[in-house]
Amino acid sequence: MAGPALIELVGLVRTYHVGGTEVKALGGINLTITEGEFVAIMGSSGSGKSTLMNTLGCLDRPDGGTYRLAGTEVAGLDRDALADLRNHTLGFVFQSFNLLSRTSARENVELPLLYAGVGSAERDQRARKALERVGLADRMDHHPNQLSGGQQQRVAIARALVNTPRMILADEPTGNLDTATSIEIMALFQALGREGMTIVLVTHEPDIAVYATRVLTMRDGLIVADRLQEPQQAVASTPPPVAAT
């Protein structure tokens, strides 16, 4: 944990009310993640890992405790400020890619830049660069249905990277991919990690968590294990993407 703290959670609580019953999804989480870490959050279904991920991504608000993201106290921000924070600080990668289907890879990657108010020429340039970075220089004008699952996920990663975020949050990014493609994606995350990008990914697969430098295990809304590890190096069967900024 050499870098400065990017995420600081103190006593974070999130409670849901389901049919009159109170369910404590997060029961008082204390966690610090520093810049450049590659963290895997593991846990069984219902352990609270997705709730933690969504809270980290400012997609959900905690009921108690404090959350500081890049030095900003998140609890005090309104929805628009949260949207702005998401836009400039975070990049999201989802299990089901969430790409717009009738839109080219380049336009999909440009989307976050549209909300950031970036002009058309710069949008185009930055989207191209992000797609080159994930190894899709020759697929820029392809639509999602013309791309494989792994390529679609790479487009999603390029979209997460295009706004030069400080952290990428990946929710089961390999959940819809076969083993070989999953390793390709993990190789890409590792390459980004080597460049200093902070990555937090949620997975329930231990063979995916082995590529992270730190593994958190959750159970019943609490972190029950937090260990650093020497990551296994992901070796992609296809040529590695260009890892240049």
Added chain:
Amino acid sequence: MHLLTIARISLRQHRVSSAVAALALAVGVALLLTVTALREQTQARFTQVGLGVDALLGPKGSPLQIVLNALYHLEDMPGTVPWPLFTAVKQHPAVADGFALVTGHSYSGVRVNAVETRFLAKFTWKPDTRFALAQGRLAEARHEAVAGAEAAVRLGITPGFRFCPVCGVDPGDPVHDQDHITITGILAPTGTPHDRVIYLRLEDFYTLGGHGSATGAMADDPAHRTISGAYLVLRRIRGGGYHPAIQDLQYQLQQSPQAQVVLPAETLPKLLSIIGWVDRVLAAIALVVAALATALLTLALLASLRERRRDLALLRALGAGRRTILGLILLQALVISLAGLTVGLALGQGLLVIGCGILRAKTGLVFDPWTWTTAHSLLLPLVPLVGVGAGLLPALQAYRLPLLDTLTAPHA
């Protein structure tokens, strides 16, 4: 500009549901436009007081039938009026001028009316406007006639065309096959039922073969003529009202067994009250259609929103603020409603062109499909407003989308 780009991407993304919403609105706009135009023109056609004719001298019978026959060239005249009575009426202080006419002849479905020749030269069908010739000249000799603009188009005739008139207005009626009438001129269009007639010279009517010796004698002695009726121009008082002596004339003729004076301005509203239920049904249909179009647009927008829930959640996750999402949905609603309006106006116009053609063919009533209607005045500003209004509900729903559930839910 960015919002427009995002809206463009989103509309392209959901082109089918967007097209369905626009189409739903277009159908509503088209129906509303058609119903309103037909309703307004029905009223306008039958309240276009007199078409330059202040009063009609006609036989005893239904005043409405006299108006429909003399002015709209529908129905038959219920009897005849003696010429001396007509000349007496012309002398009445309330009457400024009168033009005798005989109806009851036709050619290929077009009425052939006999009128005094000075009718086409002197009658003002609207203030200070007399008939004008588009081609040829007025009828000057026996067996000559002039065609109204629409009659000429309908029959495809030009000056020099010759025809034998039918003695009656039904297809099976006998033809005056010994009388070959030559068209000498075509009148310029007036946009009134006057355009739908071939005008024969009054004196020629009495010379047509087959009417019998009594009618033939009328050609030589006007005092024994009978006519179907006459167009009357009344004297006006200052301020534009009819001379009050018209009431005296009406009373006098009411006592007479031979004729009556009918004021179209009094009779046509009665017609409208008879067909008023049609008008009310049309108005109700227009209202239902308007409500239905708005409901369809809202439902279509809601349906299309359901389809784009994931996209909207994604956009918010990627950093789109609530105002951006709100603006995006409203902008899309505006674009969809403008597209629906444009297509609807074109569709409605097409329906009107077809509908007016059918009405003209079936009833002889001239409806102008290109008239500006109340529907135009209301639809142009209201449809975009209604569209944006209908977009508010889905926009507010989008505003409150649960991001997590929507993004992590399996694809539908």
